[in-house]
Amino acid sequence: MKYINDLDLIGKRVFIRCDFNVPLDENGNITDDNRIKQVLTTIEYAIDNKAKVILASHLGRPKGKKNPKYSLSPVAKRLSTLLKRDVEFVDDCIGNKVLSRVEALKNGDVLLLENLRFYEGEEKNSQEFAQELKKLFDIYINDAFGVCHRKHASVHALVKISDIAAGGFLLKRELEYFDKVLNSTEKPFVAVIGGAKVSGKLECLINLIDKADKIIIGGAQAFTFLKALGYEVGKSLVEDDLTDTALEIIEKAKKSSVKFYLPVDFVCADSIDDTLNYETKTYQEIPKDKMGLDIGEASCALFKEVLQDAKTIVWNGPMGVFEVDAFANGTKKIAKAIGESRALSVVGGGDTAEAVQKVGESSNMSYISTGGGASLELLEGKSLPAIEALKEKE
Ligand code: AMP
Numbered sequence: 001m002k003y004i005n006d007l008d009l010i011g012k013r014v015f016i017r018c019d020f021n022v023p024l025d026e027n028g029n030i031t032d033d034n035r036i037k038q039v040l041t042t043i044e045y046a047i048d049n050k051a052k053v054i055l056a057s058h059l060g061r062p063k064g065k066k067n068p069k070y071s072l073s074p075v076a077k078r079l080s081t082l083l084k085r086d087v088e089f090v091d092d093c094i095g096n097k098v099l100s101r102v103e104a105l106k107n108g109d110v111l112l113l114e115n116l117r118f119y120e121g122e123e124k125n126s127q128e129f130a131q132e133l134k135k136l137f138d139i140y141i142n143d144a145f146g147v148c149h150r151k152h153a154s155v156h157a158l159v160k161i162s163d164i165a166a167g168g169f170l171l172k173r174e175l176e177y178f179d180k181v182l183n184s185t186e187k188p189f190v191a192v193i194g195g196a197k198v199s200g201k202l203e204c205l206i207n208l209i210d211k212a213d214k215i216i217i218g219g220a221q222a223f224t225f226l227k228a229l230g231y232e233v234g235k236s237l238v239e240d241d242l243t244d245t246a247l248e249i250i251e252k253a254k255k256s257s258v259k260f261y262l263p264v265d266f267v268c269a270d271s272i273d274d275t276l277n278y279e280t281k282t283y284q285e286i287p288k289d290k291m292g293l294d295i296g297e298a299s300c301a302l303f304k305e306v307l308q309d310a311k312t313i314v315w316n317g318p319m320g321v322f323e324v325d326a327f328a329n330g331t332k333k334i335a336k337a338i339g340e341s342r343a344l345s346v347v348g349g350g351d352t353a354e355a356v357q358k359v360g361e362s363s364n365m366s367y368i369s370t371g372g373g374a375s376l377e378l379l380e381g382k383s384l385p386a387i388e389a390l391k392e393k394e
Contacts, residue, residue, distance in 0.1 A: 064119060064121075140159060142386060145371040149385065187312070192215075264299050307334075
């Protein structure tokens with residue numbers, strides 16, 4: 001696959017598909033600009049190489065209609081500050097108005113287009129919409145890892161019809177890190193899988209059994225496994241229809257000599273809102289009328305020991321309801337244990353990235369992905385449609 005640094009950009013109109021899907025407060029202020037910062041290297045590279053830079057992204061879910069609430073104009077302002085130069089903004093992403101703004105660009109200028117999802121053709125992977133976008137540029141760059149698992153026009157149909165298409169530096173980094181962990185020869189390789197549901201991580205677990213030496217299960221998923229093993233899980237989140245599958249996973253892990261670790265204690269309470277009366281119970285003593293909302297200290301100690309000799313770690317899914325302080329301890333302790341280890345540690349995007357940030361351990365990880373769904377699909381062993389389209393351009 002080609003990357004931006006393989007191309008001659010001088011004087012060319014370079015379209016960079018970014019992921020500027022940043023959180024905004026009710027007044028339209030950006031509350032976290034990490035997604036913008038992650039693409040700066042690619043944008044700066046294009047500017048330094050005298051390209052006419054056209055940036056495009058989606059923001060939120062405007063469902064194919066123009067909606068000022070989802071305008072990218074705040075991103076243009078933040079980009080101007082971060083790049084220390086003017087970033088122009090045009091309130092549309094296709095059509096004559098946009099074309100004439102693109103025509104006026106000089107080498108090194110930067111123009112941000114309005115939200116791609118203001119047209120329903122974007123999410124429908126429409127050929128017509130892609131054809132309109134194609135009129136704007138000579139070279140196509142994808143640096144939006146977070147949408148690479150989607151067959152959307154700006155990352156899929158458009159790539160297919162572009163004369164020259166390549167990846168940006170963020171895409172390169174993401175793919176390199178996931179390739180490093182999934183094909184790691186640095187063993188033991190430990191996969192830490194948490195989160196809400198076994199169903200959401202099923203394919204990921206099955207794929208990782210073939211790759212990992214040890215699997216640690218945390219979060220609410222643990223209860224489906226414990227219930228399958230015949231234990232009382234009280235009111236904890238459980239997927240009754242997946243208990244047989246849970247047993248099959250345990251069996252498959254055993255057959256593959258993969259060490260499979262479940263938590264041994266839980267912080268239990270009446271409900272998520274019951275942040276004052278929680279108590280820690282072992283896995284064999286979860287009260288019928290309580291729910292497990294975090295892993296307990298004994299599990300933290302056990303998992304820390306499991307992680308101690310790890311050379312490669314991949315982490316997807318929090319250990320408990322990390323959004324509530326009373327139930328964030330397990331996630332914090334595991335984040336700390338991973339951060340302190342000398343292993344190559346790659347953290348999935350989405351909730352896990354948010355959890356690591358919330359517990360203040362981001363800087364200790366080797367890499368935190370910017371894509372939740374996209375990183376999960378890589379862990380599931382799937383190829384991403386947008387990446388496949390780029391690979392075909394060779
Ligand atoms: P996922 O997107 O599957 O990684 O799930 C993340 C969500 O799982 C977070 O919002 C957590 O609050 C939730 N979660 C983790 N552990 C538990 C638990 N024991 N009970 C209920 N929800 C949980």
